[in-house]
Amino acid sequence: MDAAQVKALATELEITLGLVGELIGELQGHAEAWTGSVRLRQLVDRLAARPNLGVLPAVLLRAHADISGILGGIRLTREAIEAHTVQRIRDTKEKLSDVTTTTESATLELLDGLDRSLELINSLEAEAQGASRAGGYQSLREQVSALYNHLQFQDITAQQLQGVGQALLDLETRVAAVAALFDQALHGGPGSALLQYIETASSADLSYNPEATMNRTRADQAMVDEAFRGARHGAVSPGTARS
């Protein structure tokens, strides 16, 4: 209902109450014509005693103005939430994706460099023509290979960053849903439908593991081996303790 409709109703109410007031005045002025009706006398007396009837339209108009002001403030808050918070979350998620892309490119370049190093070691070893240096070249080759394997960190951290990105996406969606609730408060409608959608939408299959970690030891692999053997022989049931 807009302000014009509210004003029209308030005017109509004012007119109606004015007519009622006139009617009461007429009845009181010609009381001798209807004093036989006790009920009518009671109604006239009660209506005449209402203290605030005349000011009711003005009060309603003032209340409507106040509520409109509050709703306008809520609308501004919703726009502020969308403009600042949601956009910042979106920007942060994009930056995380950039980090993953950049580190993958850098890691691939490092791998290229290590490949060239291994080729150089092979060339130098072939030119050395001496058994006395063979152990040194093999040791160098092993060191380079170890560096090669340490670069697995890039895959692990990429999965961790994807997990953070998904958490940000969930946060962004929830904040947007809260902002939309303000709209529902203004225009009416279903309250939590969007939040319900968020709950179901966030349980889809993942292409990454948010639990990925670099902190794996030989003991962790041994526990996995034991669990694998147990599963192969039907000894492991779902719900047992995590490794």
Added chain:
Amino acid sequence: MKCLVVDDSATMRRIVVNALKSIGYENVVEAADGSDALQKCDGTIELVITDWNMPVMGGLDFVKGLRALPQHAKTPILMVTTRSVKEDILQAVEAGVSSYILKPFTPQVLKEKIDQILAPASGSA
């Protein structure tokens, strides 16, 4: 021996391929997801090393799809993944995985597992 390495991470594919070459497996084919990998399984692949968490088609679905192919019903499959809970391991076994390695791994562990699953009348890891 022709090997198939499946991982959505280009970095991990390079590292696994390098590790395989360091232990003598030079003939390696790569795929970036399970769907791409299934298309490359034409009966000539003799060893599969696959990741679990991948887009398009994950490792578990890929393994199930591979096991459904008659020419790959018994192909050795090594799952290399960050997932370590027992429920995941059980799922991998039920899908038909031959052995299971945690990331990050060392070439020594990779060689041990490959030797185990390629050994005559091989069992689990």
